[in-house]
Amino acid sequence: MTNTTTKRAFGFRSLTGAFGVTVTAVTLVVATAGAAPAPHSTPKKPVPVVNLSLYSAQGYDSYVVAAFNAANPSIHITLNDNSTGTLLTQIAAEQASGNPTWNMMWADGATWAAQFDVSGWTKHGILPSGVNFNTAGLTNLPSNKSFVPTGVTVTGGLCYDTAATQGVSLPSTFAGLVNMPNGSLGMNNPSRSGPTYPLIAGEMAHLAGISSSTTKSPSTAQVTAGIKAGENFLKALKAKGLQVHNTNGPTLGAMESNPATLSAATIQTSACYGDIAAGYWPTGAVKYLDYSVALPSAIAVSKDVTPAQFAAAKKFIAFVLSPQGQRTMQAGDPQGDGLFWPVISGVDPEQGLPSYASTNAYAINPYVWGPLQDIIDSWFTNNIAN
Amino acid sequence: MNLQKKIPPRAHRIKWSGMVLWLILGFLVIIPVTVFLFAAVSPRFLRVGPQWFTLHSIGEAFTGYTGRGIMDSLLVSTTVGILATSAATTLAWLVHRTTLYGARIIGGMMWVLLLIPTWMMTIGWTNLIMPGELATAFGLNTVHLYHAFYGPAGIILILTTAALPFCYFVISAGLRGLGSEFEDAARVHGAGLRRTLTTVLPIIAPALLSAFAIAFAESISDFGVAFTLGANTHFPMATFTLFNAITANPANFSVAAVIAAVLILCTVPPIMLQSRVTRGRSYAVLGARTRSVRRYSFTPVRRIVVSVATFAVLIVLTILPLVASIATSFTRTISFETRTGIHWSTLSYHNIFSPPPSIMSLGSGLWMSNQLGVYVASGTVVLAYVLARRLASTRGGASQRIADVFLLGSVAVPGVVLGVGYILFYNQAIIANHVISLYQTMPLLVMGLIASAAPGQSRLLIGPVSQIQSSMAESARVHGAGRWRTWRTASLPLLSRTLTWAWVLTFTKTISELAVAQMLLVPGHEPVSVIIETTLGTVFAPIGSAATVMVLAEMLGVIIVVLGVYRIVTPKGWRRIGEVGSLR
Numbered sequence: 001m002t003n004t005t006t007k008r009a010f011g012f013r014s015l016t017g018a019f020g021v022t023v024t025a026v027t028l029v030v031a032t033a034g035a036a037p038a039p040h041s042t043p044k045k046p047v048p049v050v051n052l053s054l055y056s057a058q059g060y061d062s063y064v065v066a067a068f069n070a071a072n073p074s075i076h077i078t079l080n081d082n083s084t085g086t087l088l089t090q091i092a093a094e095q096a097s098g099n100p101t102w103n104m105m106w107a108d109g110a111t112w113a114a115q116f117d118v119s120g121w122t123k124h125g126i127l128p129s130g131v132n133f134n135t136a137g138l139t140n141l142p143s144n145k146s147f148v149p150t151g152v153t154v155t156g157g158l159c160y161d162t163a164a165t166q167g168v169s170l171p172s173t174f175a176g177l178v179n180m181p182n183g184s185l186g187m188n189n190p191s192r193s194g195p196t197y198p199l200i201a202g203e204m205a206h207l208a209g210i211s212s213s214t215t216k217s218p219s220t221a222q223v224t225a226g227i228k229a230g231e232n233f234l235k236a237l238k239a240k241g242l243q244v245h246n247t248n249g250p251t252l253g254a255m256e257s258n259p260a261t262l263s264a265a266t267i268q269t270s271a272c273y274g275d276i277a278a279g280y281w282p283t284g285a286v287k288y289l290d291y292s293v294a295l296p297s298a299i300a301v302s303k304d305v306t307p308a309q310f311a312a313a314k315k316f317i318a319f320v321l322s323p324q325g326q327r328t329m330q331a332g333d334p335q336g337d338g339l340f341w342p343v344i345s346g347v348d349p350e351q352g353l354p355s356y357a358s359t360n361a362y363a364i365n366p367y368v369w370g371p372l373q374d375i376i377d378s379w380f381t382n383n384i385a386n
Numbered sequence: 387m388n389l390q391k392k393i394p395p396r397a398h399r400i401k402w403s404g405m406v407l408w409l410i411l412g413f414l415v416i417i418p419v420t421v422f423l424f425a426a427v428s429p430r431f432l433r434v435g436p437q438w439f440t441l442h443s444i445g446e447a448f449t450g451y452t453g454r455g456i457m458d459s460l461l462v463s464t465t466v467g468i469l470a471t472s473a474a475t476t477l478a479w480l481v482h483r484t485t486l487y488g489a490r491i492i493g494g495m496m497w498v499l500l501l502i503p504t505w506m507m508t509i510g511w512t513n514l515i516m517p518g519e520l521a522t523a524f525g526l527n528t529v530h531l532y533h534a535f536y537g538p539a540g541i542i543l544i545l546t547t548a549a550l551p552f553c554y555f556v557i558s559a560g561l562r563g564l565g566s567e568f569e570d571a572a573r574v575h576g577a578g579l580r581r582t583l584t585t586v587l588p589i590i591a592p593a594l595l596s597a598f599a600i601a602f603a604e605s606i607s608d609f610g611v612a613f614t615l616g617a618n619t620h621f622p623m624a625t626f627t628l629f630n631a632i633t634a635n636p637a638n639f640s641v642a643a644v645i646a647a648v649l650i651l652c653t654v655p656p657i658m659l660q661s662r663v664t665r666g667r668s669y670a671v672l673g674a675r676t677r678s679v680r681r682y683s684f685t686p687v688r689r690i691v692v693s694v695a696t697f698a699v700l701i702v703l704t705i706l707p708l709v710a711s712i713a714t715s716f717t718r719t720i721s722f723e724t725r726t727g728i729h730w731s732t733l734s735y736h737n738i739f740s741p742p743p744s745i746m747s748l749g750s751g752l753w754m755s756n757q758l759g760v761y762v763a764s765g766t767v768v769l770a771y772v773l774a775r776r777l778a779s780t781r782g783g784a785s786q787r788i789a790d791v792f793l794l795g796s797v798a799v800p801g802v803v804l805g806v807g808y809i810l811f812y813n814q815a816i817i818a819n820h821v822i823s824l825y826q827t828m829p830l831l832v833m834g835l836i837a838s839a840a841p842g843q844s845r846l847l848i849g850p851v852s853q854i855q856s857s858m859a860e861s862a863r864v865h866g867a868g869r870w871r872t873w874r875t876a877s878l879p880l881l882s883r884t885l886t887w888a889w890v891l892t893f894t895k896t897i898s899e900l901a902v903a904q905m906l907l908v909p910g911h912e913p914v915s916v917i918i919e920t921t922l923g924t925v926f927a928p929i930g931s932a933a934t935v936m937v938l939a940e941m942l943g944v945i946i947v948v949l950g951v952y953r954i955v956t957p958k959g960w961r962r963i964g965e966v967g968s969l970r
Contacts, residue, residue: 053909059744059924080826080909081746083920085633089802090905092637093809096425096432099818101825115635163725191630192613246614249720249927250516257518257721261529274925280719282726333744336925374634378451382620 049074050312052305055091056106057084058297060332067328068319075312084194088112095121104313106150106299108194108337110140110214111370113147113298118367122146122300123310128318136356137321137343139363140214140296149296150320151329151340154359155195156202156292159272160264161255163283168263173290174203174233177266183241186254186265189385190377192246195268195295200376201369202293202362204230212291212362223368227376234384244385256281268295269359270339273352278335288354294361297340323347404785407772414769414837415796418807419646426643432810434639443640447648452641455627456648458616459606462538462623463652466545467602473546474553474597475587480696482561483569484682487693492700493558499704500551500891501941503898505610506934507544509922510707511535512614513714513931518721520710523728540615541623545608547703549601552846556600559850559884560593566680579682593849599656600845603797606649609901624649625800632802639806646803650795657791708938715932734932741929745921748933751914752940755897758828758913759944762835763892767885769840774847796841805905808834826908834902839892846891850884879960886952893948894941 054065054077065079080087084107094100105116116122127145131137140149158177160170168184171177177185190196208226210218218226234242243262245251248271254262256275269292275281299320301313319325326347330338334350341349341356349356421432426443429435448456481489502510513519515528515535522528534540568589572582587594612623624645631642684692714722718731738748777790812818813825824830854877862872903913914937921930 062746063743078909080907081912081920082904082907082916083923086904088635089633089637089806090809092434092632092639093806093905094813096434096637096639097810097813097815098433099813099815101813112635119636161725247923249923250512253516253518253720256719256724257516257522258723258725258727259517259522260725261517271925275720278925280724280925331743333742335742336744338744370635374630374638377630381622382451385620 050076050308052077052309052312052316053080053101053103054078054106054316055080055082055087055102055104057082057087057108058106058329058333059337060329061106063332064320064325064328068316068325071319072315075315077316084108084112091116091121095119100302100304103302103305103309104299104316105302106297108153108295108297109198110142110147110149110296110298110366111198111373113300114142114366114370116300117142117144117146118371121303123303123305126299126301126314126317128314128321131318131321132345133321133343134345136294136296136341136361139212139361140294140298140343142367143215147298147300148317148321149298149343150317151297151326151343152356152361153195153268153270153295153297153340154288154292154361155199155268155295156266156289157269157272157359158264158287158289159252159255159267159269160285160287161260161262161281161283162285164255164260164263170264170287171289172287174206174266176289178233178236178240180240180264183243184263185237185240186243186245186251186262186267188248188251188265188267189244189246189381190373191381191385193248193267195248197373197377198295198364198369199266199293200230200234200380201372202291202364203233204376205364205369206291206362207233210364214363214365217365217368223372227372231379231383234380238384242384252281256284270337273339274335277339277352288359291360291362294363296343297337407776410769411792414833414840415799415804416792418811418837419650419796419799419803420807421811422639422803422807423643423647425639426647429640432639434637443638443644447641447644451622452624452627452631452645455622455624456645458538458621459612459624459649460652462541462545463602463605465542466549466605467598467656469542469546470549470553470601471557471594471598474550474557475594477550477554477696478557478561479583480692482558484692485684485689486696487689488697492696495700495704496551496554497945498708498942499547500555501894501898501938501945502548502708503610503895503900504544504548504608505614505900505919506711506898506938507547507707508611508614509931509934510711511540511544513722514707514710518723520713520722523723536615538621541611541621544611544615545605546601548608548611549604550703552600552604552842553597555887556597556846556849557590557593560590564589570680592852595656595659596845596849599653599794600797600842602656603653603794603845604842606652607798607800609800609802628800629802632806642803642806646799649798649800653794653798654791657794711931712935715928715935718928720927734928735936737926737929738933738936742926744924745926745929746912746917748914748917748936751912751917752937754911755914755937756940758832758835758903759893759896761832762839762896763889765832765836766839766843766892767889769836770843770847770888771851771881771885773840773844774851777844777848778852793841793844796837797845801838801899801901802905804834804838805902808906826906828908828911831903831906831908834906835896835899838899838902839895843888843892847881847884847888850881854880879957882956882960883952886948890945890948893944897937897941 052075056079061081062079065077069077087105087107091100091102091105094102124144124146127148133141136152137149140152158170168181171179188196190200204226207229208218208222210222210226245254248267251262251265251267252271252275254260255265269286272284272286276284299317301310305313320329321344323344323346326342326344330350332338339350339353341353425432425434427440428438429440430438447453477492480486481492515521515532517529517532568586569582572585577585607625609625609629612626613629616623616626628642628645631638631645715734716730716732718729718733722728741748773789773793777786777793779786808830809825812830818825858876859872862876867875898915900915900919903916907913907916918930918933918937921927921933
């Protein structure tokens with residue numbers, strides 16, 4: 001009996017032990033592996049005085065961060081490079097856990113930054129002194145400086161194929177888009193494409209007669225009227241065969257393919273310039289209508305940073321908003337996100353971009369339109385998407 | 387008094403082993419997911435709302451767009467479960483029980499299919515049938531097909547294709563262990579082909595029900611297809627509405643938690659069905675005395691027709707989307723065919739190794755993914771095997787049933803929920819600052835990936851494990867072998883190939899996994915799937931396409947190497963046990 005008991009116990013221990021040993025071994029190996037690639041383990045590099053965690057969805061971010069880290073050995077920025085949606089989810093989860101680890105967030109659009117401010121997650125007054133903003137920069141700067149614009153692109157310019165639109169009279173206003181040949185116009189789905197919601201919100205605000213401003217708050221009646229008018233406008237486009245693709249890629253592909261299934265589309269123009277500059281689309285062109293919608297890229301700083309981190313963050317922002325920083329951004333992604341209009345004086349946009357004034361950029365208040373995004377996106381998917 | 391008399395060894399054993407296992411499962415899955423689900427009724431618990439207790443989110447989740455998403459997901463998953471199980475049963479029977487031409491190739495094709503994640507498969511189909519892509523170059527007008535693809539038909543097609551290999555391997559394992567004596571007995575008693583099948587198939591009921599359950603759960607939790615094909619149609623899927631709720635600004639974790647809870651609960655009915663059918667019966671047919679099978683012989687003409695038809699379907703499902711992706715990766719344009727023709731180029735492949743400054747290094751990403759693959763596959767196989775053994779145990783009671791429901795429920799947990807749950811739990815200040823700081827480290831990423839892979843793998847292993855007759859182990863024990871030796875000499879030879887496949891499958895799935903990797907990655911050390919996904923959304927999409935093909939090639943290479951090593955290091959007898967039906 002005792003022998004059997006011992007054997008059973010031993011047998012069980014063997015199996016469980018093997019299991020335990022394997023789990024422990026994997027854990028140890030992984031723990032070691034986890035320590036191995038840690039960004040601060042290189043012995044040659046001086047120990048950074050201040051560590052900053054930057055969450056960014058910009059194409060040029062790694063290039064800019066490398067340049068900044070090289071020039072500022074007392075600061076080390078660790079980059080979390082991911083898509084905007086994923087980064088926003090990570091930050092929301094970190095805030096919900098009560099232990100936010102993000103220090104700075106950098107992405108296109110201002111609605112997320114406005115929401116961060118409303119939620120009380122960000123510091124105010126993050127603009128360093130001495131920044132020489134131009135009109136594009138000043139227009140998109142909130143009064144409490146809870147975020148700062150670092151560049152501006154526009155969405156809602158008319159990208160078109162010159163061969164496919166031969167003989168077609170292109171409109172010069174948004175209202176004129178309904179006169180395009182049936183099925184020839186396309187746009188993206190705001191549920192999948194980041195720059196598309198600001199375009200729709202801009203259309204609604206413009207149709208309501210709200211003046212271009214990131215700070216003025218329209219009345220509720222104006223916003224309601226704008227939403228109604230915008231919905232009617234989109235329904236009219238749909239009645240004329242508006243084609244909706246998920247993102248810029250398929251929309252551009254539909255214009256660049258042979259045969260083209262789209263002749264023109266209202267999308268973020270930097271994407272069109274990118275394909276034209278890369279040589280993918282030799283017959284591509286861009287036309288600006290009576291307005292396009294400004295899409296600033298923005299940086300915000302977590303309210304939970306230490307004073308030393310805040311000082312380091314302002315130093316990084318000062319770098320980004322310097323002529324050297326703006327040119328580094330352009331060089332970091334010359335055919336993609338680098339195709340922006342600089343927000344400070346004295347720096348030109350990349351070759352091939354027209355003047356910012358020619359885009360007729362129209363600004364919306366992100367604090368007003370940001371909270372409406374879910375409702376409007378759902379309406380669009382239910383009523384307009386193919 | 388003797389202590390041993392007070393604590394019976396059996397009770398002692400169950401308590402100890404169960405505790406260790408549930409502790410591991412607790413930290414891997416239960417606690418993080420439960421913390422996330424808590425947001426459904428207690429927003430304040432997660433600082434996402436003022437109420438300590440509310441049912442408001444439940445009502446919100448079942449109305450309008452999100453409510454439709456839940457219904458659509460149930461409909462699609464049930465359809466996929468039925469289609470995939472039926473197709474896989476037919477295919478497994480053709481391969482293992484008939485004289486089909488090229489039967490051995492089908493196993494390889496299933497492996498290729500298994501490797502491809504749904505998001506890659508969707509890209510492949512898009513590269514094939516989108517106007518201006520590969521099919522257009524052959525003069526085909528695919529406009530209507532393309533629009534049909536972006537809807538329920540495309541979603542069901544992709545999910546069924548993705549579930550097919552899972553079901554095929556589970557059912558094949560069941561058929562392999564089934565000697566032909568059951569079929570012979572039916573035939574001797576005058577049964578025709580159909581009657582024979584209806585008599586024999588219930589014997590592998592565990593495998594069939596496992597196949598249905600896993601296809602259902604995998605489909606209901608799939609995000610890649612819902613995100614790509616469901617987003618632009620009037621056919622929302624629950625995982626897409628869940629994603630929308632999570633990525634909304636501000637995030638609506640409460641509604642997302644309700645949707646996640648519904649997805650998990652939806653897996654209970656298939657489990658109950660499986661439990662009801664198999665309760666009190668034994669399906670152990672794989673033993674030392676299983677005999678060879680006799681294959682059904684088609685007439686020569688029928689053999690050719692059936693073989694051609696089978697391969698035609700498989701080629702359309704597997705090879706064509708792959709060919710389209712490969713062809714696209716060798717062009718330097720967004721569309722395959724442009725107004726200026728097809729521009730063949732290897733530029734995208736050059737750019738993988740010398741990428742533009744805005745693209746993260748794909749080489750280091752691939753290296754990181756391979757490391758993850760090794761750790762995750764090794765950990766997953768051990769855990770999944772232990773879980774499968776518990777589930778296959780004939781002694782199981784309430785604990786076994788709970789484990790069963792829990793595991794299938796875990797399969798239905800979308801990766802994004804797991805990722806967010808991990809942040810919510812492991813990044814709590816009290817844990818991160820006073821116990822261990824794991825967030826954005828390799829160990830937490832590995833844990834998340836194991837948690838994502840183990841439930842599915844354990845479901846796959848239940849079939850083979852449950853078919854091992856206990857008499858072999860009992861014989862070994864009677865002859866004096868200890869538990870370890872019994873397992874090593876009786877179970878391991880029978881399961882070695884299955885475990886090797888499970889390892890390879892987990893390895894490859896880890897490399898292509900996206901949702902958990904995106905949420906829990908170590909900044910600066912992004913896995914290749916994250917880099918590809920980011921690249922595909924930029925002007926450098928052709929580089930992303932080339933990288934996708936490279937990753938697939940690497941996966942195939944690893945499979946060949948691992949299976950080659952298995953062939954070299956294992957005794958010849960190990961490779962023959964359990965596949966009595968595959969040799970002619």
